[in-house]
Amino acid sequence: MSTSRIRTASRIVAALSAASCLAAGLAAAPAAADPRPRTLGELAKRHHKYFGSATDNPEFTDAAYMELLGSEFGQTTPGNAMKWYATEPERGVFDFAAADEVVSFAKAHHQKVRGHTLVWHSQLPAWLTEGTWTADELRAILKNHIQTVARHYKGRVIHWDVVNEALNEDGTYRESLFYKALGPGYIADALRWAHEADPHAKLYLNDYNVDGIGPKSDAYYILIKQLKADGVPVEGFGLQGHLALQYGFPAGVQENIQRFADLGVDVAITELDIRMPLPATPEKLATQATWYAEYVKACLAVEKCVGVTIWDYTDKYSWIPSVFPGEGAALPYDENLRPKPAYQAIRKVLGG
Ligand code: G3I
Numbered sequence: 001m002s003t004s005r006i007r008t009a010s011r012i013v014a015a016l017s018a019a020s021c022l023a024a025g026l027a028a029a030p031a032a033a034d035p036r037p038r039t040l041g042e043l044a045k046r047h048h049k050y051f052g053s054a055t056d057n058p059e060f061t062d063a064a065y066m067e068l069l070g071s072e073f074g075q076t077t078p079g080n081a082m083k084w085y086a087t088e089p090e091r092g093v094f095d096f097a098a099a100d101e102v103v104s105f106a107k108a109h110h111q112k113v114r115g116h117t118l119v120w121h122s123q124l125p126a127w128l129t130e131g132t133w134t135a136d137e138l139r140a141i142l143k144n145h146i147q148t149v150a151r152h153y154k155g156r157v158i159h160w161d162v163v164n165e166a167l168n169e170d171g172t173y174r175e176s177l178f179y180k181a182l183g184p185g186y187i188a189d190a191l192r193w194a195h196e197a198d199p200h201a202k203l204y205l206n207d208y209n210v211d212g213i214g215p216k217s218d219a220y221y222i223l224i225k226q227l228k229a230d231g232v233p234v235e236g237f238g239l240q241g242h243l244a245l246q247y248g249f250p251a252g253v254q255e256n257i258q259r260f261a262d263l264g265v266d267v268a269i270t271e272l273d274i275r276m277p278l279p280a281t282p283e284k285l286a287t288q289a290t291w292y293a294e295y296v297k298a299c300l301a302v303e304k305c306v307g308v309t310i311w312d313y314t315d316k317y318s319w320i321p322s323v324f325p326g327e328g329a330a331l332p333y334d335e336n337l338r339p340k341p342a343y344q345a346i347r348k349v350l351g352g
Pocket residue numbers: 079080122123164240271319
């Protein structure tokens with residue numbers, strides 16, 4: 001049979017089989033499974049990065065929320081469960097129940113986990129903030145806390161935010177409980193102790209208002225450079241990314257990520273959300289969408305930017321309205337778990 005006759009014959013066969021499917025009321029089967037990645041997590045993975053969401057234990061009773069958390073994202077961060085008040089509520093008495101719940105969920109859904117956070121001035125237990133400690137006592141308490149928590153999660157977290165929010169806006173050290181008693185050396189000590197307890201987790205410093213180039217990110221640049229020169233195991237810098245439409249998009253985000261990468265540390269976008277004065281309008285949501293896209297694009301452009309985490313994924317569970325009254329709508333899904341323009345913009349930038 002000639003080639004053209006074969007083509008004609010196979011067209012007839014195809015037409016007949018489609019017609020018989022229709023006659024039988026059956027839809028023709030697709031030629032092959034749709035190979036396009038369907039989720040933000042899958043899309044990010046194609047770029048060798050993760051796309052994740054923070055979560056919190058009270059949300060675990062919301063089945064619709066959990067379904068999306070487990071399916072759409074490739075990484076999760078416990079929003080509160082690993083903080084000191086939760087993990088060591090009494091001196092020397094550790095409670096990992098809430099954090100274990102998040103880590104087990106993540107494991108069951110093949111998600112990476114970022115550990116957040118070992119040392120922070122906020123959400124400390126009363127026994128610690130109300131006690132009177134000598135420097136030696138506080139150093140021992142700090143070491144024990146860091147090492148007990150990091151050992152418990154050894155092999156189960158990819159990163160630790162070892163010290164969170166250590167600097168002020170002008171780049172000076174925050175006068176935290178730890179700084180006041182131990183001086184700036186507590187940061188290097190914390191990193192060394194965490195490394196001893198879990199040598200494979202990448203150890204981060206993490207802060208807000210360090211997205212672009214400015215005095216605070218400049219100070220972190222100098223600090224991390226010095227820590228590395230001293231052989232301290234600092235391996236990542238976390239840009240929290242809590243932005244607000246009314247303050248404008250930070251200048252030089254990609255350049256900032258790149259300069260930390262050039263120092264030899266990874267960079268993670270750890271707590272991204274973009275709030276706005278309420279009510280949300282189509283115009284504000286459109287601007288928010290371009291900002292999300294812009295931020296994600298900056299991470300994609302730098303090889304050592306390892307991933308993006310949004311600080312929960314739905315406006316239903318955002319921390320914003322309780323802290324900034326009159327502001328909100330900060331996340332890519334609305335309060336009814338419906339994707340917003342920001343969601344579509346992130347998908348697009350990830351190639352979806
Ligand atoms: O645990 C109590 C509960 O017993 C009580 O019934 C309830 C009533 O308000 O409060 C509960 O504590 C809340 C806690 O979250 C746990 O849900 C606190 O009031 C609330 O202030 C606290 O907010 C957390 C906030 O950190 C504290 O600063 C947010 O959920 C959490 O998302 C937020 O996360 C921080 C990051 O860790 C660091 N970067 C900034 C980011 C946003 O603030």
